[in-house]
Amino acid sequence: MTAASYLLTEEQLLCCICLDVFRDPATLPCGHNFCKDCITEHLNFNSQRKCPMCKEQVDRKYKLGVNTFISEMAVQMCAEHGKPLDFYCKNEQMIICQSCVDADHRFHRVVPLKEEYEAKKTQLGITEAKILHMIQERQRKVHELKQSLKLSTEAADRETANGVRVFSALIKSLERAQAELIEMTEENQKRTEKQTKVYITELEQEAFDICPAIYEGITRTALVKAVDELTETIKNEVKMIRDAQFNNIRQNAVDVTLDPDTAHPALILSNDGKQVHCGDEWKELPDSSKRFEPAISVLGTRGFSCGRLYYDVQVKGKTGWTLGVAKGSVNRKGEIKLNPENGYWAIYLRDRNEYFALAADPVPLSVNDHPEKVRVFVDYEEGLVSFYDVNAAVLLHSYTGQTFTEKLYPFFSPGSSDSGTNTAPLIITPEALSK
Structure with a gap:
C-alpha cells in the first residue's frame, strides 16, 4: 500500500445506505461501494437488482466479496475530526486531515501526504515499507488517543446522567405530591357531600315535626335539587383543579403523524x-x-x-x-x-x-x-x-x-x-x- 492510498475523501468511506463508515465494504461491478450487509439486503429487496447509486443492474451470479483496500482505509481517519489523513505538517512532523489544516495548522508548512512521501523516499533513500511503518505507528497512537477520549466522554456522560437522575427523582416526588393533593381534594368532596345530605335530612325531619300537614303539601324536589346543585358545584371545582394540573403537564405535547x-x-x-x-x-x-x-x-x-x-x-x-x-x-x-x-x-x-x-x-x-x-x-x-x-x-x-x-x-x-x-x-x- 502506498501513501496515495490515503487520498480517499471522507464521503468515499461512507455507505450511502446506512450512512455510516463502511463495515465489510463490498464493490459492485459498476465500481460503487457499500457495506456488504447493506447491499446484500438491498439487492434481495429490489427485484430488479440495481445499484442504488447508478441503477446499473447486478447479475444474480455476481459474488460479493469484501474490498480489503477500502476496509483498511475506513479505519485510517483523524481521531479528532473523523476525516482522512491527507496532509503532512512539517512544523509539527505529523500526519493531519483537512480540518486540522484549517484549524491548528493554518500557519504551518503543510504539504500533501503523497508529496511528503515522495520527498522522504528520495532524500532519505528509505523503503516504502519503512514509511508505511511510520504511518501505522502514528495511526496506532491516534487510535489510543481516541480510545482515551471515548473513556473520558463516557465518564462525563455518567456524571451527567447521575445528576439528571437526582433531578428526575425530584420531579417524581412532586408528581406524587400532586396526586396526593388530588386524592385529598376528592376525599374532602365526598365528606362534604355526606355531611350536606345528613344536614338536609335533619332539616326535612324538623320541617315534618313542626307541621306534617303543610310538609306533606310540599314536594321534596326543591331540597333534592339543592343537594344536587351543591354536589355538582363541588365536582366542578375538583374538575377545574385537575384540568388545570393536567393541562400544565401536557401543554408541550404535540400530535405527530408520518408523511x-x-x-x-x-x-x-x-x-x-x-x-x-x-x-x-x-x-x-x-x-x-x-x-x-x-x-x-x-x-x-x-x-x-x-x-x-x-x-x-x-x-x-x-x-x-x-x-x-x-x-x-x-x-x-x-x-x-x-x-x-x-x-x-x-x-x-x-x-x-x-x-x-x-x-x-x-x-x-x-x-x-x-x-x-x-x-x-x-x-x-x-x-x-x-x-x-x-x-x-x-x-x-x-x-x-x-x-x-x-x-x-x-x-x-x-x-x-x-x-x-x-x-x-x-x-x-x-x-x-x-x-
Missing part, C-alpha cells in the same frame, strides 16, 4: 400514520424530491418553528433505529451524513446495544438499561434538542446552543430488517396527549 410522501420505498406505514417498519420489498413509487432514497427514513407531516414541544416513540424490540428532528430543507437523496451541520439532530442505536449522538463526530452514549420508549423534546427559542428514556426518566443526550431558522420536522428511521431481527415498528405513542 408518506417522504418515506423510503421499503418503509411500511400504518393507516393512522403512527407506526413504521422496514418491509421485505420495495414499493414502486413515483420519484419525488421529498422522498428519502437510499436512506431508509421518513419525516413527520407537521413542522414546528416556535415554542416547546415533545413526542414519545416506542422503540421496544428493535436492534437499530434513529430518532430526532430535521430541517425541512435537508438533502434526502444519495449520501447523507446526519449531524447538526447538515440540519439533523438525532441519536441512534446500532447492533442492539451501541447508542450514539450524531454530532459532527458520533458521541457514544452511556445507557444502563435499553430504553423502551424515547421522548424527543425541542425548545426552539433556546436552541435545545433533548432525548429521554421515558420509563426511567433519564436524560440520554442534549444538543444545546443550537440556532434554528426554519421549520423542524420529526425524523424517524426504523433501520433495515437486519435479517428479520429488526422488524418491530417504531410507534408514536399517544400517552402524552391523553393524560
Whole structure:
C-alpha cells in the first residue's frame, strides 16, 4: 500500500445506505461501494437488482466479496475530526486531515501526504515499507488517543446522567405530591357531600315535626335539587383543579403523524400514520424530491418553528433505529451524513446495544438499561434538542446552543430488517396527549 492510498475523501468511506463508515465494504461491478450487509439486503429487496447509486443492474451470479483496500482505509481517519489523513505538517512532523489544516495548522508548512512521501523516499533513500511503518505507528497512537477520549466522554456522560437522575427523582416526588393533593381534594368532596345530605335530612325531619300537614303539601324536589346543585358545584371545582394540573403537564405535547410522501420505498406505514417498519420489498413509487432514497427514513407531516414541544416513540424490540428532528430543507437523496451541520439532530442505536449522538463526530452514549420508549423534546427559542428514556426518566443526550431558522420536522428511521431481527415498528405513542 502506498501513501496515495490515503487520498480517499471522507464521503468515499461512507455507505450511502446506512450512512455510516463502511463495515465489510463490498464493490459492485459498476465500481460503487457499500457495506456488504447493506447491499446484500438491498439487492434481495429490489427485484430488479440495481445499484442504488447508478441503477446499473447486478447479475444474480455476481459474488460479493469484501474490498480489503477500502476496509483498511475506513479505519485510517483523524481521531479528532473523523476525516482522512491527507496532509503532512512539517512544523509539527505529523500526519493531519483537512480540518486540522484549517484549524491548528493554518500557519504551518503543510504539504500533501503523497508529496511528503515522495520527498522522504528520495532524500532519505528509505523503503516504502519503512514509511508505511511510520504511518501505522502514528495511526496506532491516534487510535489510543481516541480510545482515551471515548473513556473520558463516557465518564462525563455518567456524571451527567447521575445528576439528571437526582433531578428526575425530584420531579417524581412532586408528581406524587400532586396526586396526593388530588386524592385529598376528592376525599374532602365526598365528606362534604355526606355531611350536606345528613344536614338536609335533619332539616326535612324538623320541617315534618313542626307541621306534617303543610310538609306533606310540599314536594321534596326543591331540597333534592339543592343537594344536587351543591354536589355538582363541588365536582366542578375538583374538575377545574385537575384540568388545570393536567393541562400544565401536557401543554408541550404535540400530535405527530408520518408523511408518506417522504418515506423510503421499503418503509411500511400504518393507516393512522403512527407506526413504521422496514418491509421485505420495495414499493414502486413515483420519484419525488421529498422522498428519502437510499436512506431508509421518513419525516413527520407537521413542522414546528416556535415554542416547546415533545413526542414519545416506542422503540421496544428493535436492534437499530434513529430518532430526532430535521430541517425541512435537508438533502434526502444519495449520501447523507446526519449531524447538526447538515440540519439533523438525532441519536441512534446500532447492533442492539451501541447508542450514539450524531454530532459532527458520533458521541457514544452511556445507557444502563435499553430504553423502551424515547421522548424527543425541542425548545426552539433556546436552541435545545433533548432525548429521554421515558420509563426511567433519564436524560440520554442534549444538543444545546443550537440556532434554528426554519421549520423542524420529526425524523424517524426504523433501520433495515437486519435479517428479520429488526422488524418491530417504531410507534408514536399517544400517552402524552391523553393524560
